Amino acid sequence: MNETHKLLAVVEDDEAFARTLCxxxxxxxxxxxxxxxxxxLAELLERHVPDYAVVDLKLEGSSGLTCVQALRDISDDMKIVVLTGYASIATAVEAIKLGAxxxxxxxxxTDDIEAAFARDDEGDASIDIHARQSSLKTLxxxxxxxxxxxxxxNVSETARRLGMHRRTLARKLEKRQLR
Structure with missing residues (x-):
């Protein structure tokens, strides 16, 4: 990453975090x-083709996944990192499927993000899979x-499939917002 003036798109609706990251x-x-x-982002992409992108998964009024798809559509070589405060396997899979x-x-x-940019596409089989165990609540x-x-x-159908009362599921969802 020695080249200067690499173009980075930051898609983040938290102004303080975005300013710090930028x-x-x-x-x-x-x-x-x-x-x-x-x-x-769509307006910016009319004038720029970034080399890198950092996209928040949950944007006010929309999903960062639509941004990931738009970024991937304009460049296959762009490195895209999705950030989220509410990580889940389902959203990770969707983000990767769409091009992250x-x-x-x-x-x-910034160090974490830049390290992700620097990784090659081959993957790393040496990563310690026991480094961070998920809690029961996370699972x-x-x-x-x-x-x-x-x-x-569909909350009612989800509750039925999970074998719990709809109101119980609604309370769980209120405690931990979808992002």
């Missing part, structure tokens, strides 16, 4: 363009989210 990458010789939504190269859970910093949330996706986010 400044940090600018200090590392990236030229940064920033969008808060899919519509803003990597999926990182927040809090991730439950991932299972709920996967079932929600399978049912098209």
């Amino acid at each position: 400044r940090s990458f600018e200090r590392r010789d990236y030229q940064v363009i920033q969008a808060k939504s899919y519509d803003q 190269d990597y999926y990182l859970a927040k809090p991730s910093n 439950e949330w991932e299972h709920i989210h996967q079932t929600l996706m399978e049912t098209g986010f």
Whole structure:
């Protein structure tokens, strides 16, 4: 990553986080363009083709997955990292299917993101798979989210498939918002 002025698109609706991320990458010789939504990204993509992109999974009013798809449509070589505060297996799989190269859970910093950009496409079989075990709550949330996706986010059908009362599922969803 020695070349200067690599173009990076940051798609993030949290202004404070986006500002910090942009400044940090600018200090590392990236030229940064920033969008808060899919519509803003679409406008930027009419004038720019980024080399790299960092996309928040949950944008106000839309999904970052639509941004991932738009970015991938304009360049097969672009490195795309999806960030989310609510990581799940289901959203990770969808992000990768739509063209993301990597999926990182927040809090991730510039070093984490740049390390993801630097990875090759071959994968790394030496990664320690026991480094971070999921808690029971995380596994439950991932299972709920996967079932929600399978049912098209139909809460009643999801509750039926999970064998729980609809109100119980609704309470669980209120505690941990979908992102």
